[in-house]
Amino acid sequence: MDNSPIHLLPQDTLHHIFSNLPVRQILICRSVCKLFNQMLTSPSFLYLLSLRPPLHLLALRPPHHHRHVSPHPFLHVFDPDSNQWFRFPLDFLPFRSPVPVASSLGLVYLWADSPDSNKSLVLCNPLTRKFRVLPPLGSAWSRHGTVLVGTAGRVLVLTELVALYFSGSGQWLKFSSNLPSKPRSPVLVFESVFALCDVGSPWRSQWKLFSCTVSELKKSQGWNRLEKHEWGDVFDILKRPRLIRGTGNRILMVGGLKSSFSLNASCSTILILRLDLDTLEWDEAGRMPSDMFSCFQESSKFKVFGGGDRVCFSGRRVGRLAIWDCSNEAGKGEWRWTDGVPGSGDGLCRGFVFEATLAALP
Structure with a gap:
């Protein structure tokens, strides 16, 4: 050259x-x-x-058993529009074992080891190769807390008992979260946090939807249990439901569709329900085709990630990702497979939406 x-x-x-x-x-x-x-x-x-405009990608989190020191760390991303995998080098970060966990407005948030062996959240832009380190936290937060990021550099780390809040400057603020159980798949929608909690018994799960605004959380006020008589048994028909941020003012709830209401009922498929937060009405957004679901039936676990109008599913020994894509103009969800998953796709993939831009750090 x-x-x-x-x-x-x-x-x-x-x-x-x-x-x-x-x-x-x-x-x-x-x-x-x-x-x-x-x-x-x-x-x-x-x-x-x-x-x-941003490039809408799906980024992978490294599996738990792969979180070792790597001399060449990467962020693996999938571009659904071109059906291609990319790798963004993270070698510009001076940390051991950076673990990406969330993204917002073109920035990726990672857990990284600080020099004093504590954990810190680092925000970076892999495209511009710039980064910033947030005030350090203990290692327990990286193991048990869920990272939620919003606009203007606001970050929440949420557990069953405590929530940490960072507003973009200064130190972390700690508040009591007072949830009835460990929150499952919490999501941040504008100014409100939504989470599923198990309010059942040790022998039988009973999932309910809880919400709390950021301002209420900062005041350590209680969470609101969202329910309507018209919802009926919407939480009882799904096995191990999860929440995913939808488009606009909507959230998605994804889980296995039970074949009956018995304790150990098998699942007939995977169902995607959609809740409009303005009207508080549910509708069915997608149902996995039977031939695709047959690959997940033999898997003891499956993981769900994504957001907006795309949801990904991974399972043990499935070897590839199943994608529900509702981004077409007709708004009709389409199901397809994608190959080439890093690590041969034998494990359970986790991830998040990454809107890749050349955004500057706050």
């Missing part, structure tokens, strides 16, 4: 040429050679792309 005629072109010309490419193609071009990588990561070029 040193003798290539491309070196004779002015930098402004090269920037103009590459700025007309889609973001995903720019990411691929970074790997072509040193010249392209330096040019496509330069501040002047990043500025040209700063107003581009």
Whole structure:
């Protein structure tokens, strides 16, 4: 490449040429050679792309048993529009074993080991290779807390008993969460947190939906149990339900559809229900096809992640991801498989939505 005629072109010309490419193609071009990588990561070029719409990706969290020190850490992401996998190098982070857990507004949040062996949340942009470290926390938070991120750099770490809140400056604030049980798959929708809690007995689970605004949480006020007589047995028909942030003011509840109300009932498929938070009405958003569900029947566990109009499903020994995609213009959910999952897809994949942009750190 040193003798290539491309070196004779002015930098402004090269920037103009590459700025007309889609973001995903720019990411691929970074790997072509040193010249392209330096040019496509330069501040002047990043500025040209700063107003581009985000690239909607699905990022993977590393499995628990793979959280070891890696000399070349990566963020593995899947682009549903091009059906391709990418790797964003995280070697610009000066930490051991960074574990990505959440994302918001183009920034990725990771747990990382600080020099004093405590855990810290680090926010970074893998595209601009910039990062910032939040005040440190104890290791117990990274093991038991769920990280929820919102706008303006606000972060929540939620457990059954305590919630930590970071507003973008200063220190973490601690509040009592006072949930009836360990929250399952909490989600942050604008100014409110929603979580499923088991209010049943040790012998039989009984899931209910709870909500609390961020302002109420900061005042250590109680959570509200959301229920309506019209909902009927909506929580009883699903086995091991999970919540996922939907589009707009909606949340999704995903679980195995029970074949009966008996204690150890088998599941006939996986069901996606959608709750409109304005009207508090449920509707069925998607139902996994029987031939696809047959691959999950033999798996003792399956994981669900995603958000908006895309939901991913992984299972032990399934070897690939099942995706429910409702992003088409008709709004009709489509089901498909995706191959090439890192690690051969034999384990349980977890992840989150990553809207890749060239956003600056707050």
